[in-house]
Amino acid sequence: MKKSTVRNRIRIVTGINIILLIILVICGCFYFRSNNLDNSNLYDNDKVYDNENAEAVPGTDDETVDTPGGQESGTDSGQKAEDTEPDKELTESEELSLYSDLPYFISENSERYINYKKQHLDYSYEKVITYVNIGLDYDFYENVKSIENGHDITVLVNKYNKLPDNFEPELVQVDPSMCAPGVGPQYLRKEAYDAFVKMHQDAKQLGLNITAYGTYRSIETQHWIWNNAVNSGRTIEDVDSLNARGGHSEHHTGLAVDVIKNNYSVEETKEFEWYRENAHKYGFIIRYPKDMESITGYKYEPWHLRYVGPEIAAEVYESGITYDEYYVRVLEPEMRAENQTP
Secondary structure: OHHHHHHHHHHHHHHHHHHHHHHHHHHHHHHHHHHHHHHHHHHHHHHHHHHHHHHHOOOOOOOEEEOOOOOEEEOOOOOOHHHHOOOOOOOHHHHHHOOOOOOOOOHHHHHHHHHHHHHOOOOOHHHHHHHHHHOOOOOOOOOOEEOOOOOOOOOOOEOOEEOOOOOOOOOEEOOHHHEOOOOOOOEEOHHHHHHHHHHHHHHHHOOOOOOEEEOOOOHHHHHHHHHHHHHOOOOHHHHHHHOOOOOOOHHHHOOEEEEOOOOHHHHHOHHHHHHHHHHHHHOEEEEEOOOOHHHHOOOOEEEEEEEOOHHHHHHHHHHOOOHHHHHHHHHHHHHHHHHHOO
């Protein structure tokens, strides 16, 4: 009896344990399923939150800017959204207007500036304005202006500015001892002559001999020189690169002097080494510098000195630009301002 009773109790306990195990398994399944659903909802809610923040709060909560639509939106920098947009491309006129405050800007030349800029996109507008004011948007000897201030020591005589046919400066004869042998009488304006005498004397004290080889030349003589060069078989382009046409030569002014002998061997002399560094102190500049033919219209002439006065000569020398550029950037604006003064 006892063994039978024990077996029955074991069966009952085992059955109860099996039932409890089944219940635990079922409860565990429900719990696991419920937990997954909660996590899924939480993940979805996080995504919604992130999306809302992405649209509404790109930066801090207390820094907002106006969007193009007029709504407020956070930003790290606090700048207006319109400031961060790509710059709107300026029209040609708008871009040019940014340079209208330059003293050498001439409003009447605006269309020429724009057209020249189109042809030279790599040029700055400062260079474009300068070159157009010189006349370089035209071929040499086109759009020529008649010079009215021919007796001014700062006068600009070039391929775009012509002296009147009847122009005659007041001249003094250069002391023959200061002239190259065999060149005949030479003449200069008194201002230029006095400066040349001083330069000649100072150079002589250093053992140097700077002499005048070519000075004043009449317009009629210049016509003859140019025509004779063309008739010799040279091309007009070649002649124009070395010889001015009548009325366009600085030698007409009495302010220009060719020193020593007009060929490139002058660069090999001690005289050239000296006056290259000192001529400006006496008021002279090397009028046609090296590598500036596209601006001056003439090949490099190291022998050709032009008197403009010590102050201006020093500024041209230090700036390293041509006299043509200096004239339209500095002197011409000053003259316009003087003419506008009541």
